[in-house]
Amino acid sequence: MWPVVARKILLPLHECLMRRKTFRYYRDLQRSQWFPGEQLRKLQLAKLCDLVSAALNQTDAYADLAGVDRTWQPGALEDLQQLPLLDKATVSSHREKLVNRSVPGGPIRYNTGGSSGEPLIFYFDKRRQAYDKAARMRTHQWWGVRPGEKEAYIWGSPVELSKQDRIKNIRDWITNELLLSAFDLSEQSVGWFVERLRRFGPKCLFGYPSSISLMCQLARRVGLDLTDLPVQVVFSTAEVLYDHQKEIISEALGGVPVVNGYGSREGGFIAHECPEGRMHITSENVIVEFIKDGKPVGPGQDGEIVITHLDNYAMPFIRYRTGDIGQPSDETCPCGRGLEVMKVVKGRTTDFVVAPDGRWIHGLALIYVIRDIPGVRQYQIIQEDVDSIRVRVVLDDGFPADGLERIQGGITDRMGAEVRVDVEQVSEIAQDPSGKFRHVISQVARDRSMAMGLDDAR
Ligand SMILES: [Zn+2]
Numbered sequence: 001m002w003p004v005v006a007r008k009i010l011l012p013l014h015e016c017l018m019r020r021k022t023f024r025y026y027r028d029l030q031r032s033q034w035f036p037g038e039q040l041r042k043l044q045l046a047k048l049c050d051l052v053s054a055a056l057n058q059t060d061a062y063a064d065l066a067g068v069d070r071t072w073q074p075g076a077l078e079d080l081q082q083l084p085l086l087d088k089a090t091v092s093s094h095r096e097k098l099v100n101r102s103v104p105g106g107p108i109r110y111n112t113g114g115s116s117g118e119p120l121i122f123y124f125d126k127r128r129q130a131y132d133k134a135a136r137m138r139t140h141q142w143w144g145v146r147p148g149e150k151e152a153y154i155w156g157s158p159v160e161l162s163k164q165d166r167i168k169n170i171r172d173w174i175t176n177e178l179l180l181s182a183f184d185l186s187e188q189s190v191g192w193f194v195e196r197l198r199r200f201g202p203k204c205l206f207g208y209p210s211s212i213s214l215m216c217q218l219a220r221r222v223g224l225d226l227t228d229l230p231v232q233v234v235f236s237t238a239e240v241l242y243d244h245q246k247e248i249i250s251e252a253l254g255g256v257p258v259v260n261g262y263g264s265r266e267g268g269f270i271a272h273e274c275p276e277g278r279m280h281i282t283s284e285n286v287i288v289e290f291i292k293d294g295k296p297v298g299p300g301q302d303g304e305i306v307i308t309h310l311d312n313y314a315m316p317f318i319r320y321r322t323g324d325i326g327q328p329s330d331e332t333c334p335c336g337r338g339l340e341v342m343k344v345v346k347g348r349t350t351d352f353v354v355a356p357d358g359r360w361i362h363g364l365a366l367i368y369v370i371r372d373i374p375g376v377r378q379y380q381i382i383q384e385d386v387d388s389i390r391v392r393v394v395l396d397d398g399f400p401a402d403g404l405e406r407i408q409g410g411i412t413d414r415m416g417a418e419v420r421v422d423v424e425q426v427s428e429i430a431q432d433p434s435g436k437f438r439h440v441i442s443q444v445a446r447d448r449s450m451a452m453g454l455d456d457a458r
Pocket residue numbers: 274275276277278280333334335336337
């Protein structure tokens with residue numbers, strides 16, 4: 001599809017049919033990014049008042065959880081600190097009573113693994129979907145990619161792949177998006193993968209840095225040149241982007257910029273790098289706090305990233321703990337945007353596992369199997385040999401009778417029938433020494449990447 005037709009006609013039509021005001025929000029965000037900080041804070045406060053009022057009055061549980069009167073309103077942004085921090089466990093245990101069922105289009109259910117080891121089901125709405133999409137369009141524009149230009153999503157998970165029905169293919173064609181699942185890359189499959197990219201001719205790649213860098217390295221190993229792809233920029237998302245990944249990807253694609261984005265399923269589109277190299281917060285949609293020992297930290301200091309999503313009315317993500325570590329900054333960016341600046345210090349990373357037939361499988365492919373099963377409070381997937389997987393689980397009463405079979409069957413479906421899957425029930429799963437919870441640990445992937453001379457496939 002011609003980019004101009006996609007941008008001016010098909011994409012707006014698609015969003016309109018989905019009853020999302022994406023393009024209106026996009027125009028608003030284009031303007032407000034240049035607002036001075038003071039004006040953005042005013043906008044945040046006005047939105048916060050509306051959001052808090054809806055949470056207190058249109059959900060059953062938020063007022064009790066917050067411990068304030070239903071008429072409570074913040075007089076300044078700092079008043080947000082009078083409300084309690086919310087964590088995954090609280091949201092999970094009060095979930096149905098935190099849903100606002102009166103949102104336009106109805107609440108939309110979502111299931112996520114998150115980074116703390118406990119699966120989370122939550123709700124969002126059309127407004128939030130539209131804003132997240134608009135915010136992403138805005139940051140792409142910073143790097144010269146306009147809505148409707150060809151974009152390939154390199155995804156690590158097989159879930160999206162199973163949704164690739166005909167309707168989705170048509171939709172991808174009209175919106176100029178190509179979804180490629182990189183969940184089973186190998187030296188054998190990388191040629192097919194690169195060929196799909198070459199035929200599509202994307203202007204940008206968007207996806208997991210671990211998967212994109214693995215693709216680049218496997219391509220190099222089998223002698224495929226990627227520099228003739230028309231890609232002009234790579235957008236990294238969902239995981240921490242390491243410097244060495246940045247170098248690998250940039251070099252493989254002929255020196256293109258590799259740009260960092262920070263967000264999460266629950267938190268939305270939180271921050272994105274601008275051409276001046278600063279991470280700008282999507283201040284119009286998200287208030288970000290950095291908290292240590294219950295108090296905000298100063299610029300340049302480490303704190304837990306706590307978000308308030310100003311446009312998710314379906315469920316209050318107000319002072320929600322992400323578990324990621326970041327630093328606030330009081331610097332103004334030379335690019336001239338008034339959007340606040342932050343640093344992400346520690347976020348999500350996921351290991352790959354290696355199947356007996358040589359495929360590199362992104363850990364998320366296995367995570368999806370387990371997190372969809374009720375009653376699993378925590379889990380960890382460990383690969384010590386190429387033909388076996390050990391799954392450690394912390395269970396509660398909700399675990400179904402066929403739960404073990406579902407774990408075993410789901411993993412062998414993805415890795416091969418010859419893989420032995422042992423499920424071990426434990427009472428607790430510890431964080432690793434760096435304080436981060438790791439869902440997937442593969443010694444095999446580590447050994448294999450060393451032996452193959454891959455710098456990073458873990
Ligand atoms: Zn900037």
